[in-house]
Amino acid sequence: LNAHLDCFPCFLRQALEASRMATQDEGLQRTVLQRVSSVLAGLPRGLTPVDMGMEVHRTVQAISGSKDPYRLVKKRSNDEALSLYPRLRKAVDTSPDPLLTAAKLSAVGNTIDFGANPEFDLERSVQEGLTGKFETFDISGFQERLETVSKVLYIGDNAGEIVFDKILVEEIVRLGVGVTFAVRGAPIINDATEEDARYVGMHHLAEVVSSGVIAPGTVLSRCNQEFTELFHRSELILAKGQGNYEGLSQEKAPIFFLLKIKCPVVSHDMGLEVGDLVLRPQTGHEKNT
Amino acid sequence: LNAHLDCFPCFLRQALEASRMATQDEGLQRTVLQRVSSVLAGLPRGLTPVDMGMEVHRTVQAISGSKDPYRLVKKRSNDEALSLYPRLRKAVDTSPDPLLTAAKLSAVGNTIDFGANPEFDLERSVQEGLTGKFETFDISGFQERLETVSKVLYIGDNAGEIVFDKILVEEIVRLGVGVTFAVRGAPIINDATEEDARYVGMHHLAEVVSSGVIAPGTVLSRCNQEFTELFHRSELILAKGQGNYEGLSQEKAPIFFLLKIKCPVVSHDMGLEVGDLVLRPQTGHEKNT
Numbered sequence: 001l002n003a004h005l006d007c008f009p010c011f012l013r014q015a016l017e018a019s020r021m022a023t024q025d026e027g028l029q030r031t032v033l034q035r036v037s038s039v040l041a042g043l044p045r046g047l048t049p050v051d052m053g054m055e056v057h058r059t060v061q062a063i064s065g066s067k068d069p070y071r072l073v074k075k076r077s078n079d080e081a082l083s084l085y086p087r088l089r090k091a092v093d094t095s096p097d098p099l100l101t102a103a104k105l106s107a108v109g110n111t112i113d114f115g116a117n118p119e120f121d122l123e124r125s126v127q128e129g130l131t132g133k134f135e136t137f138d139i140s141g142f143q144e145r146l147e148t149v150s151k152v153l154y155i156g157d158n159a160g161e162i163v164f165d166k167i168l169v170e171e172i173v174r175l176g177v178g179v180t181f182a183v184r185g186a187p188i189i190n191d192a193t194e195e196d197a198r199y200v201g202m203h204h205l206a207e208v209v210s211s212g213v214i215a216p217g218t219v220l221s222r223c224n225q226e227f228t229e230l231f232h233r234s235e236l237i238l239a240k241g242q243g244n245y246e247g248l249s250q251e252k253a254p255i256f257f258l259l260k261i262k263c264p265v266v267s268h269d270m271g272l273e274v275g276d277l278v279l280r281p282q283t284g285h286e287k288n289t
Numbered sequence: 290l291n292a293h294l295d296c297f298p299c300f301l302r303q304a305l306e307a308s309r310m311a312t313q314d315e316g317l318q319r320t321v322l323q324r325v326s327s328v329l330a331g332l333p334r335g336l337t338p339v340d341m342g343m344e345v346h347r348t349v350q351a352i353s354g355s356k357d358p359y360r361l362v363k364k365r366s367n368d369e370a371l372s373l374y375p376r377l378r379k380a381v382d383t384s385p386d387p388l389l390t391a392a393k394l395s396a397v398g399n400t401i402d403f404g405a406n407p408e409f410d411l412e413r414s415v416q417e418g419l420t421g422k423f424e425t426f427d428i429s430g431f432q433e434r435l436e437t438v439s440k441v442l443y444i445g446d447n448a449g450e451i452v453f454d455k456i457l458v459e460e461i462v463r464l465g466v467g468v469t470f471a472v473r474g475a476p477i478i479n480d481a482t483e484e485d486a487r488y489v490g491m492h493h494l495a496e497v498v499s500s501g502v503i504a505p506g507t508v509l510s511r512c513n514q515e516f517t518e519l520f521h522r523s524e525l526i527l528a529k530g531q532g533n534y535e536g537l538s539q540e541k542a543p544i545f546f547l548l549k550i551k552c553p554v555v556s557h558d559m560g561l562e563v564g565d566l567v568l569r570p571q572t573g574h575e576k577n578t
Contacts, residue, residue, distance in 0.1 A: 005305055005315070008322050012329075013298035026294070030334070033297050038330035040301075041323045 001246045003049045004265045008040055011056045014115055014189070018057060021073065022064035032063045049265060050217030050247045053115065057188050057216065068187035070114055070159075077112050077160025077190065078199050080122060088167050091130060099146075100139045102171040104129055107137075107258055107277040109164025110157060110241050114190040115216060116262040122160075129277065136272055137279045142256050145236050145281075151178040153234040154206065155218055157241030157259075158189075159196045165240065169205050179206035180234075182227060186214040191243070217243025220251065242266050248282075255282040290535045292338045293554045297329055300345045303404055303478070307346060310362065311353035321352045338554060339506030339536045342404065346477050346505065357476035359403055359448075366401050366449025366479065367488050369411060377456050380419060388435075389428045391460040393418055396426075396547055396566040398453025399446060399530050403479040404505060405551040411449075418566065425561055426568045431545050434525050434570075440467040442523040443495065444507055446530030446548075447478075448485045454529065458494050468495035469523075471516060475503040480532070506532025509540065531555050537571075544571040 012033070019032040039059050043052060061067055088105055095101035108129030111120045146152070152172055156162055162183075169179050181202055184191045197208040212224030218239065220228055231237065237255040239248055245257045245266060261267050261276045272278060301322070308321040328348050332341060350356055377394055384390035397418030400409045435441070441461055445451055451472075458468050470491055473480045486497040501513030507528065509517055520526065526544040528537055534546045534555060550556050550565045561567060 005308075005318055005322055008326065009298050009302035009305055012301050012326075016294055016298055019294075029294055033294055034330045034332070037297065037301075037326045041327035041330055043323070045319070 001048055001249045001266070001269050002045075003047050003052045004268075006263070006265055007049050007052055010116070010263065011052060012036060012040065014053075015056055015060050017114070017118060018060045018069045018189070019064055022060060022066035022069035028064060032060055035059055035063050048217070048219060048246050050215045050219050050243050053217070053243070054188065054215035054222075058214070070187065070190040073114055074159035074190050074192075074196060075199075077158070078163065078196060081109065081112070081160040081163035082200060084122075084126065085163055085167075088126070088164065092167055092171065097139075099143060099171050099175070101130075102168040103139055103142070103258065103279055104134060104137070104277065106161075106164045106168040106240070107134075107260055107279065109161040110258070110260040110277075111262075112158050112160040112190070113241070113262060114158075116242060117260075132277070134277055134279075136276060138256075138281060139279060141281055142238075142279060145254070145256070146172065146175060146177055149177060149235040151180065151235070153180050153182065153230060153237045155182045155211070155237065155239045155244050156192045156197070157244060159192045160190070161240070162192045162196050162202060163200050166200055166202055166205065169202070173205055180230065181206040181208050182211045182218075182230075183208065184214065184216075185210045185212040185224065188214055189216045191216050215243075215247070217241075217245075217247040219247040245270075251282070253282060256280065257282070290337055290538045290555070290558050291334075292336050292341045293557075295552070295554055296338050296341055299405070299552065300341060301325060301329065303342075304345055304349050306403070306407060307349045307358045307478070308353055311349060311355035311358035317353060321349055324348055324352050337506070337508060337535050339504045339508050339532055342506070342532070343477065343504035343511075347503070359476065359479040362403055363448035363479050363481075363485060364488075366447070367452065367485060370398065370401070370449040370452035371489060373411075373415065374452055374456075377415070377453065381456055381460065386428075388432060388460050388464070390419075391457040392428055392431070392547065392568055393423060393426070393566065395450075395453050395457040395529070396423075396549055396568065398450035399547070399549040399566075401447050401449040401479070402530070402549075402551060403447075405531060406549075421566070423566055423568075425565060427545075427570060428568060430570055431527075431568060434543070434545070435461065435464060435466055438466060438524040440469065440524070442469050442471065442519060442526045444471045444500070444526065444528045444533050445481045445486070446533060448481045449479070450529070451481045451485050451491060452489050455489055455491055455494065458491070462494055469519065470495040470497050471500045471507075471519075472497065473503065473505075474499045474501040474513065477503055478505045480505050504532075504536075506530075506534075506536040508536040534559075540571070542571060545569065546571070 015036040019029040111125040211227040213222045267274045304325040308318040400414040500516040502511045556563045
């Protein structure tokens with residue numbers, strides 16, 4: 001998925017928000033913004049939004065001097081989601097179809113996104129997520145695939161959201177399938193890293209690995225060798241969120257994408273509406289059909 | 290009023306929208322966006338949003354080759370507002386306070402703004418404008434000043450909106466006060482020019498003059514000599530919209546600002562909320578107090 005023109009103003013807005021988290025110094029915030037503008041001015045064509053996000057947010061980090069502008073925001077998201085955990089757990093435990101409910105909640109958790117979607121309302125999203133319609137949500141296809149494998153590679157997306165992922169991981173493990181949970185290799189926007197996985201207790205349920213990427217999504221050419229090998233030998237991959245979709249949408253692999261659509265670029269590419277909660281197999285891959 | 294950091298992503302969004310109106314060629318749209326990014330990267334500090342808007346939109350015009358990207362949008366706004374005119378006129382004619390109702394409608398007309406506020410809903414705004422609260426709306430101060438002068442300099446803002454201005458101009462003229470109506474010197478965003486004034490019949494009611502500015506707001510140093518002299522000898526000036534406020538907020542002159550607040554930059558500067566409809570005298574000017 002190539003970056004669209006809409007990505008330009010969106011990333012400049014993200015750069016402004018990130019610079020304000022990184023420093024209180026307005027002069028430095030302005031320097032960050034103008035340096036990011038200069039990066040945008042020189043970007044070559046054919047990049048994915050993930051590549052573009054990496055260039056932009058690494059510029060913010062370099063110029064502001066903050067290696068992790070979203071650190072506080074990530075901690076707050078984790079804490080807020082952990083406080084919801086008992087309610088989410090109960091919703092799944094009392095559901096007639098626990099796997100479906102857990103998958104829906106995992107998609108709802110993808111609302112937590114300080115890149116594409118900084119003004120989210122988590123409380124409302126959870127309400128809607130438990131009662132809303134899921135038009136494009138192939139839970140039976142996913143469940144069928146799940147029954148044929150012994151292990152799933154679950155590629156996480158954001159902090160906070162990772163608590164919702166935990167609920168789904170618990171259901172998958174309960175079905176006797178092992179989970180390897182992949183996180184980013186370094187802080188980028190509010191994407192989950194090993195620190196977040198540990199903070200929410202993911203390592204008690206799954207093997208936590210770093211994909212090695214320092215971009216807000218999974219682009220295989222930027223992953224470390226261990227992850228790339230793991231990816232290629234995985235029989236079922238669950239990729240969360242827009243960034244992983246953007247980076248993997250062209251890969252021939254047994255992937256299911258699970259996400260909330262949060263911008264016109266992904267909406268257009270998937271042929272679905274902004275706001276949709278989606279579970280969809282990679283099209284054109286034989287194991288998925 | 291100096292441009293804020295929020296102006297950077299806002300103007301890049303405007304540049305994208307404008308480039309899409311200017312050309313269907315996506316490659317050229319991208320060139321426009323990257324050239325505007327480069328302009329933003331090099332902007333000196335201390336500019337007003339009006340100056341910044343001029344730099345951005347003139348870059349769009351130059352690179353896209355379109356001297357008036359918003360031409361069609363302006364025509365549509367004029368036509369839509371003209372179709373509302375009989376209803377607006379009736380609302381004023383049947384009002385217990387016609388000047389107040391006309392001034393409120395003029396502020397509502399300022400909703401039509403393809404720069405700061407491209408997703409407006411005019412129909413809804415008119416409804417709300419006729420029934421809504423106007424906390425900061427000094428109609429008695431304005432009326433008192435109006436009774437002491439023989440002529441008003443009315444500085445217009447946008448196409449479409451100019452039909453709402455016409456309603457207020459009619460009320461002012463009915464009170465025996467003459468009106469000089471100023472428009473921009475050349476097309477910039479959807480700001481009204483002499484062509485729009487003529488299209489909606491403003492020249493039958495008022496003397497229409499060009500301020501000579503090719504920026505989306507009135508900055509005196511960019512106005513022609515005739516307008517500047519007129520400005521300085523005017524006993525009462527009515528300045529419409531954010532752009533005129535941004536450019537004139539520091540001028541010691543008998544100005545009343547009439548506008549809808551559409552962005553956090555102006556909201557912060559005026560100490561009022563986004564969405565407020567405002568009629569307020571220039572503070573610190575002796576004739577206004």
